[in-house]
Amino acid sequence: MISRRFLLGGLSAIAAVPGCAGAPDRSPRPPVVARGSATSEALVARSGVTGTVAFAVADASGRMLDGRGADVALPPASTAKAITALYALDRLGAGHRFGTSLVASGPVRGGIVQGDLWLVGGGDPTLDTDGLDDMAAELAAQGVRGVTGRFMAYGGALPFIDEIDRGQSIDANYNAAISGLNLNFNRVYFAWGAGGAAVSLDARSGRVVPPVTMARMRVVGRSSPTYTYDAGQGVDNWTVAQAALGRGGNRWLPVRQPDSYAGDVFRWLAARRGVALPAPVVTRSAPSGTVLLTHSSPPLSEILQDMLKYSNNMTAETVGLTASRQGSLTASGAAMGQWVAAKYGASVDLRDHSGLSGASRVAPSQMVRVLVGAQADPAGRALRGLMKDEGLFDAGGREHLSDTLRIKAKTGTLSFASGLVGYASAGGTERVFAILSADLARRDAMSDSDTRPAGSSTWIRNARILQSRLIETWVG
Structure with a gap:
């Protein structure tokens, strides 16, 4: 038997300005330091992740608690789908059916x-x-x-x-x-x-x-x-x-x-x-x-939940294009970026809705700003529930769900680029975070036909382990 979720699982791999009624009032952007805490810096130093490691973490109110290169814009990979989900929920509604x-x-x-x-x-x-x-x-x-x-x-x-x-x-x-x-x-x-x-x-x-x-x-x-x-x-x-x-x-x-x-x-x-x-x-x-x-079709909320779980690129582009009504992915990604600026006061550069394009750029501080703002918005508040329960990676790169720490997040992976963005909670402590890493020099050295460049798998494994150790530090 082949179900829709089986098909989705097989896919896992890697304009006019829209109206934004009800946009929240602007709040001053918190200063973000370029260097993280001593603990987080030590974790980065021994992670084996080359290139740039950038992150931002805030409490539920948006107050920044730790950051490293948090204003450095990097490829978001599939973490961009979290923004696409918010965009579709706002523009189409959770009950929309195709x-x-x-x-x-x-x-x-x-x-x-x-x-x-x-x-x-x-x-x-x-x-x-x-x-x-x-x-x-x-x-x-x-x-x-x-x-x-x-x-x-x-x-x-x-x-x-x-x-x-x-x-x-x-x-x-x-x-x-x-x-x-x-x-x-x-x-x-x-x-x-x-x-x-x-x-x-x-x-x-x-x-x-x-x-x-x-x-x-x-x-x-x-x-x-x-x-x-x-x-x-x-x-x-x-x-x-x-x-x-x-x-x-x-x-x-x-x-x-x-x-x-x-x-x-x-x-x-x-x-x-x-x-x-x-x-x-x-x-x-x-x-x-x-x-x-x-x-x-099923309601949009169910479609988005599957999209976030299986990281389906085709679904992301289809719902994004439906929401924007633009004639190309470039124009549609730009329209979504304009919506993000109007809705949440954040700046992102998105070339599509799936994050498959390595030319897209998002800074961790801006992603955190969006995720914090979403929790104050009636449509965006659904995002956290639609996100997948993510586990923690041990030193060998094996993932397991924690008994005490809950992570609702979206992953993102391209060759020599890895991200994790979302919400973490444990014992009453709530954190909103975005971790983006990329070795842009090694990405630039890849040929278009090189789908499995040497060293990329080890790099991504190390990035995922680092993400887990950082989150444990923030929600300990």
Whole structure:
């Protein structure tokens, strides 16, 4: 069985100014020292974390208690999703649901749509094959058996973005496309036998395994690169090096043309229910006609909780774009930054909503300012409850939940960049913190195709251990 949370777990890896009614009164920014306490400095010195280690910690009122380079802006990585969650809660509301609809351009007579049938995406980041199958079943239950016109796939509710960050490897499934019509977090399941035998691509879910025709894989007799990609007319054309396939296996690959993907899969599901549809036509022209049925997503609060837990990039970008109504990730990230300034009086430089872009910059003092302000805001107060319970890392890099210290936080990881931001409490002591570390020189030395640079894993492990020791010092 494949559930939505299974799909999410597989993804874990690494404008006009919006109105801000009800923004809190400004308070003077507390001075932040460049050097931390003697205890925290000693922890940093023996951590083995090269580059820059910056942090800020405050009490629940926002009074700064300790800081080190707290005004130094560093890549936030996925800790940026905490800001995205606040933004979406404020702009859309915790109860917001995304809808995916089937629209008929003409009446239904004798089971046949007199005209075109449209699959219309509303930006739902959680739509999976089971959801599409439910829509196909309901369409068949209404007595629809076919159309006289075309079958249209429309994702124009959001801009089409073929990948979140250009600096990632082409096969990174956490760097999928974005559209108003998304499916299975815009990933396709690739499986193969020994040496590349029995290659298949499908859109599997908990109930059914639809084959996919809009994505094609060709095994090539080479050793590198492992994958190549080329976009055809509505088709994702992949090649894979035979030398990399070994004895057989499987993995998820990103989908670069999500409207075509969703249309392809729905057509197969509809045929399975006795509804004959022609090949999908992808369009960005808005539909008109009668809504036959609508599939609704879970409420936004549940979507955000999963986003924070599994650090899903595609979800972050989709909800952020929905909140901003901007035409690109750059413009949308900037709009969110403007909202942060107006709402919380903090300054951030965000190039997207997921933190996948290494060009984004946030200072720990500014992140703490946002997290403190969120607790005084009706919408933002929900963030703490939506955050994941984080554990403490021992000296060997093994994580465990503490019996006495509770951490509700968001992690962030890029190569040679690590962050942890959130709330910590123990014995009545409450702390709001942001810890960001990055070795920018080593990041700059990486090539675009270097997904696992030498030394990065050890660096990240040391950064996580340091985060735990700092928090224990602050909430001891």
